[in-house]
Amino acid sequence: MKDEILTIKNVKKFFTTPQGVVRAVDGVSLSVKKGETFGLIGESGSGKSTLAYVVAGIYIPTQGSIYFNKQDIGKGYRKRSKYLKKEIRIIFQDPGSSLNPRRNIKQIIELPVKVHNTFKNNHKNQRVEELLEMVELPINYLYKYPQELGGGEKQMVAIARAIATEPSLVILDEPTSALDVSIQAKIIKILMDLQRRNNLTYLFITHDLSLMRNIASRVAIMYLGKVCEVANTSEFFKKPLHPYTQMLLSSIPVLTKEEELLKPQKIVPVGEIPSPVNVPPGCSFHFRCSKKMDICSQKDPEMVEISKTHIVRCHLYKKID
Amino acid sequence: MMVPLLEVKDLYVQFSVFEGELKVLNGVNLKINEGEKIGLVGEAGCGKTTTMKSILRVLPTPVARISKGEIIYKGKNILNMKPSEIQNIRRGEITAIFQDPLTSLNPVFTIGQQLGDVIKYASRYQDHLDKKEIFSKSVAALKETGMPDPERILNNYPVQLSGGMRQRVCISEALSTNHNLIIADEPTTSLDVTIQDQILRLLSKLVEKKKMSIILITHSLGVVRELTDRVYVMYAGNIVETAQTTTLFSNPLHPYTRGLMNAIPRLTGERIFEGIEGRIPNYLYPPTGCRFHPRCKYSTKECQEIFPLMYDTGNNHEVACFLYKEELN
Ligand SMILES: Nc1ncnc2c1ncn2[C@@H]1O[C@H](COP(=O)(O)OP(=O)(O)OP(=O)(O)O)[C@@H](O)[C@H]1O
Ligand SMILES: Nc1ncnc2c1ncn2[C@@H]1O[C@H](COP(=O)(O)OP(=O)(O)O)[C@@H](O)[C@H]1O
Numbered sequence: 001m002k003d004e005i006l007t008i009k010n011v012k013k014f015f016t017t018p019q020g021v022v023r024a025v026d027g028v029s030l031s032v033k034k035g036e037t038f039g040l041i042g043e044s045g046s047g048k049s050t051l052a053y054v055v056a057g058i059y060i061p062t063q064g065s066i067y068f069n070k071q072d073i074g075k076g077y078r079k080r081s082k083y084l085k086k087e088i089r090i091i092f093q094d095p096g097s098s099l100n101p102r103r104n105i106k107q108i109i110e111l112p113v114k115v116h117n118t119f120k121n122n123h124k125n126q127r128v129e130e131l132l133e134m135v136e137l138p139i140n141y142l143y144k145y146p147q148e149l150g151g152g153e154k155q156m157v158a159i160a161r162a163i164a165t166e167p168s169l170v171i172l173d174e175p176t177s178a179l180d181v182s183i184q185a186k187i188i189k190i191l192m193d194l195q196r197r198n199n200l201t202y203l204f205i206t207h208d209l210s211l212m213r214n215i216a217s218r219v220a221i222m223y224l225g226k227v228c229e230v231a232n233t234s235e236f237f238k239k240p241l242h243p244y245t246q247m248l249l250s251s252i253p254v255l256t257k258e259e260e261l262l263k264p265q266k267i268v269p270v271g272e273i274p275s276p277v278n279v280p281p282g283c284s285f286h287f288r289c290s291k292k293m294d295i296c297s298q299k300d301p302e303m304v305e306i307s308k309t310h311i312v313r314c315h316l317y318k319k320i321d
Numbered sequence: 322m323m324v325p326l327l328e329v330k331d332l333y334v335q336f337s338v339f340e341g342e343l344k345v346l347n348g349v350n351l352k353i354n355e356g357e358k359i360g361l362v363g364e365a366g367c368g369k370t371t372t373m374k375s376i377l378r379v380l381p382t383p384v385a386r387i388s389k390g391e392i393i394y395k396g397k398n399i400l401n402m403k404p405s406e407i408q409n410i411r412r413g414e415i416t417a418i419f420q421d422p423l424t425s426l427n428p429v430f431t432i433g434q435q436l437g438d439v440i441k442y443a444s445r446y447q448d449h450l451d452k453k454e455i456f457s458k459s460v461a462a463l464k465e466t467g468m469p470d471p472e473r474i475l476n477n478y479p480v481q482l483s484g485g486m487r488q489r490v491c492i493s494e495a496l497s498t499n500h501n502l503i504i505a506d507e508p509t510t511s512l513d514v515t516i517q518d519q520i521l522r523l524l525s526k527l528v529e530k531k532k533m534s535i536i537l538i539t540h541s542l543g544v545v546r547e548l549t550d551r552v553y554v555m556y557a558g559n560i561v562e563t564a565q566t567t568t569l570f571s572n573p574l575h576p577y578t579r580g581l582m583n584a585i586p587r588l589t590g591e592r593i594f595e596g597i598e599g600r601i602p603n604y605l606y607p608p609t610g611c612r613f614h615p616r617c618k619y620s621t622k623e624c625q626e627i628f629p630l631m632y633d634t635g636n637n638h639e640v641a642c643f644l645y646k647e648e649l650n
């Protein structure tokens with residue numbers, strides 16, 4: 001498809017540890033369209049960050065390929081051209097650790113502007129101020145250091161730094177999950193404004209389904225390194241197909257009766273998420289699945305296209321040819 | 322009137338740090354009745370854990386100082402108890418589940434050794450239990466929490482378990498004693514929604530079955546709504562609102578409570594959620610008057626100067642905000 005900005009094809013990323021091989025990402029295929037917010041949801045350890053790092057070039061995939069605007073980018077960060085480094089940016093979960101404590105805010109935001117030379121020298125200061133304004137931080141913050149800032153403000157600085165190069169694809173790895181809800185709301189608002197103004201594409205990772213409902217155009221669910229379901233957001237919440245998705249949705253604690261009504265019928269979660277070192281044979285969800293059949297413990301299901309906008313990986317659904 | 326099981330009265334706690342004195346708890350009041358499930362909610366740093374540690378008398382000395390207040394448990398002030406008395410309270414009356422189960426489990430002992438100790442102590446006034454009995458009681462305690470394969474788990478060390486499993490071990494420990502009150506400090510914050518759901522459901526069921534009381538500390542209003550009878554909302558070291566859970570969710574009064582509710586993304590996806598401007602104050606120089614006034618859009622001169630007391634709006638719904646003073650007069 002021509003409006004695809006990012007295409008991930010059967011990507012695997014394994015880590016070798018003393019306990020054995022961790023199959024952190026185990027054969028993921030996804031595509032992200034220009035200008036959309038693609039939501040990637042999954043429980044802790046499901047491989048979301050690992051996939052994000054692979055796309056950002058921080059990890060080289062064990063297998064599979066990744067394309068950015070049809071260009072192969074699966075060779076790692078060092079092999080990436082300056083152009084690619086400018087176009088694809090990442091924002092991390094922990095707002096503190098990604099900012100150098102010895103540099104002030106001006107120096108932090110200025111660096112990518114300088115490196116990528118997106119602005120003429122005499123416009124550089126203006127650009128830094130403009131970026132600060134975009135994330136709604138006051139100008140007098142230019143000469144503050146990260147330690148003087150609150151968690152939310154640090155994340156704003158990280159956002160300003162990421163968009164400083166005028167990227168087209170931004171990977172957001174749980175940008176608000178370390179922050180309070182009162183601060184999260186503001187950051188989300190800024191991110192949505194920035195997207196509209198700068199025509200950004202977001203690969204947005206979170207484990208907060210209610211948040212995803214509000215900001216994503218499409219959603220994918222990961223479980224133990226694999227994708228279980230991909231759909232348009234409204235379809236995903238209206239008609240979740242995978243038993244795991246149904247269990248997730250029915251477990252969200254909500255605030256009102258209206259929200260309660262939108263949740264699928266209660267599925268009481270049971271069992272533990274198996275370790276990614278000893279992924280069981282068959283479907284990795286079968287231990288916790290309320291609809292488990294014999295085949296589920298033997299054969300890993302394949303992706304089935306239910307409609308053009310909805311795919312699911314579960315034995316309950318059959319390919320319609 | 323019912324005598325509460327535990328009552329925290331006008332509690333002030335300070336921490337001495339290099340820069341000066343952090344005036345954290347600023348007159349906290351809360352009570353819990355026998356068999357009641359209460360929720361304590363608020364942003365990070367508002368003083369939830371400090372309140373819990375005050376009750377358990379585990380605040381770090383000499384950094385922390387309780388300058389005023391009482392904590393009455395079954396008619397006795399915990400703050401005046403001798404070390405041996407407080408030890409008995411912790412071992413037999415009030416127990417805690419901490420946010421990170423790794424910090425409360427000892428890494429060098431197996432789960433079986435740790436759980437066994439707790440069970441042995443709990444039965445100290447009854448017959449002496451032999452090894453076999455302790456083992457079977459441990460297995461039963463883990464089974465009760467839905468732990469898969471409990472016999473194997475007893476031989477494991479804490480690091481060999483997942484976060485959800487560790488939290489279940491802590492819950493088994495808390496429940497295998499005959500304590501009256503459990504204080505659970507964000508017991509599921511580090512866990513996933515499905516595991517969170519599993520654990521909270523279990524905790525709630527077991528607390529009911531054993532007729533215990535629970536203080537559930539969390540920053541998730543959704544969790545509180547599903548599991549508690551009464552809510553206390555905390556902001557910067559003060560309880561700013563309290564009501565029956567259903568009342569609070571249908572009719573939040575304090576601007577901070579309303580702000581919190583508006584900040585939460587909804588599953589309906591129809592409403593743009595908005596945050597609360599500003600951030601929690603620096604406890605070295607907390608604001609005068611109402612501590613929320615710098616972030617409040619209804620702030621008046623009165624709010625800046627005078628500390629608002631709790632107004633009872635009827636129906637057991639109390640709020641510390643001058644907005645409701647007029648209404649009541
Ligand atoms: N560098 C590494 N070496 C070994 N194992 C790793 C490494 N990075 C990740 N893993 C393992 O890969 C799996 C997936 O981890 P990942 O960080 O991608 O999960 P995640 O979905 O981002 O989780 P969270 O929600 O907790 O951030 C986990 O089991 C993790 O322990
Ligand atoms: N041992 C300590 N020394 C200094 N400050 C502390 C200590 N413990 C807590 N505080 C401060 O007290 C405030 C409240 O903390 P806490 O009770 O842990 O909040 P919560 O549990 O609501 O997140 C915070 O500003 C925190 O930094």
Ligand SMILES: [Mg+2]
Pocket residue numbers: 048049050173
């Ligand atoms: Mg992660």
Ligand SMILES: [Mg+2]
Pocket residue numbers: 369370506
């Ligand atoms: Mg705490």
